[in-house]
Amino acid sequence: MxxxxxxxxxxxxxxxxxxxxxxxxxxxxxxxxxxxxxxxxxxxxxVTRDEFDAQRAVLHRTREQLENIEVQLAEIESRLDIKYK
Known part of the structure; x- marks a missing residue:
């Protein structure tokens, strides 16, 4: 509105x-x-509804990127653990 x-x-x-x-x-x-x-x-x-929705979309994309990075980091850490054991 x-x-x-x-x-x-x-x-x-x-x-x-x-x-x-x-x-x-x-x-x-x-x-x-x-x-x-x-x-x-x-x-x-x-803020307008449009501004709110835009920021919500940005937050959603950022959250997805963070989750992907966390998965990648976990994979790297597991490879390092296997390599150095």
């Missing part, structure tokens, strides 16, 4: 739950609420 979509969803839920009559508020008040919510979201260290 993109930050603007998240903000829109937040404001919609805010309007529906906390202030049922808020959707009829003036545009100026709605804009100030949006600006305040946007400022709050900007302070949070949030």
């Amino acid at each position: 993109k930050p603007n979509e998240l903000l829109d969803q937040f404001l919609h839920q805010f309007n529906n739950v906390l202030a049922p009559g808020a959707e009829t508020l003036s545009k100026e008040v709605q804009q100030k609420m949006r600006a305040a919510a946007q400022a709050t979201f900007d302070k949070l260290d949030l």
